Structure formats: C-alpha cells, structure tokens
Amino acid sequence: MTSSASICRAFGMLLISSPSRWGGQPMNNVICLPMPLKVHDLVSTMEMMVQSQLRIRKKLRSRPRERSSQERDLIAQAKSLLMERNNMTESEAHRYMQKCSMDSGTNLVETAQMVISLIHV
Numbered sequence: 001m002t003s004s005a006s007i008c009r010a011f012g013m014l015l016i017s018s019p020s021r022w023g024g025q026p027m028n029n030v031i032c033l034p035m036p037l038k039v040h041d042l043v044s045t046m047e048m049m050v051q052s053q054l055r056i057r058k059k060l061r062s063r064p065r066e067r068s069s070q071e072r073d074l075i076a077q078a079k080s081l082l083m084e085r086n087n088m089t090e091s092e093a094h095r096y097m098q099k100c101s102m103d104s105g106t107n108l109v110e111t112a113q114m115v116i117s118l119i120h121v
Contacts (some may be wrong), residue, residue, distance in 0.1 A: 012049050016042075039104035073111045081119045 015022060018035045031049065033041055067075075075097070082093040101111040 012053065014045065014049065067109070074109060074116070078115040082115060085119060110111045 013030045014034045015027075015030050016035060016037055017032065019094075022032055031045060035044060078097060079090060079093040082088050082096060083090060086093075088096065097108060097111050097115065099116075101108050104111065104114075106114070
C-alpha cells in the first residue's frame with residue numbers, strides 16, 4: 001500500500017498556458033509551458049516527466065515490503081525449528097532459509113512454510 005505522500009510525489013502536472021494566466025510563478029509538482037507552444041518543447045517535457053515518473057516508481061518498488069505479524073511469526077517458527085533440530089544459531093537458521101529461498105526461487109515466507117511442513121512430517 002502506498003502512502004498519500006508517495007502518491008503526491010508520483011503525480012505530475014503539465015500546465016500549458018500563457019505566462020500571464022498563471023502569473024509566471026513556479027508551482028509545486030506543476031511544470032508550466034508557455035503559449036505559443038513549440039512541439040519540440042512539449043515532446044521533450046513529456047519525455048522528462050515520463051522518465052521522472054519511472055524513476056519514482058522504481059524507487060518505490062525497490063523498498064522492501066513490510067511483513068505482516070502472521071508472516072513474521074511463521075518465519076520465526078521455521079527458524080526455531082531449524083535451531084532446535086539442527087543446532088543452529090538464529091542467524092545461521094535465517095541465512096539457511098534465505099539461501100533456500102533464493103535457490104528455489106520462492107520468497108522467505110513460502111520457504112518458512114516448506115521448512116515447517118518438512119520438519120513436521
């Protein structure tokens with residue numbers, strides 16, 4: 001879920017108007033192009049705005065998603081079982097699950113579910 005602040009940063013507006021209509025003053029999140037409009041200015045401004053939006057979206061996607069308490073509990077339970085059964089430390093169990101997750105192409109929660117189901121067989 002995105003916050004309202006990140007939605008505002010991901011939003012841009014292009015105003016095409018004569019400078020006398022908007023007073024010529026800079027505005028937040030608004031890019032102003034004066035009339036009469038030159039096609040080259042419009043195209044390059046739109047390209048700049050699209051690239052800016054792509055950078056913002058990429059940055060938002062790269063943030064790690066916060067796990068729910070149920071997911072955190074599941075991971076902790078799997079680590080606990082590994083620690084008990086294989087005499088691992090907490091960090092060793094976590095690294096083991098991370099490696100299994102990367103090797104199998106699953107996320108950490110799915111790996112924790114697999115560990116729990118395999119140990120309880």
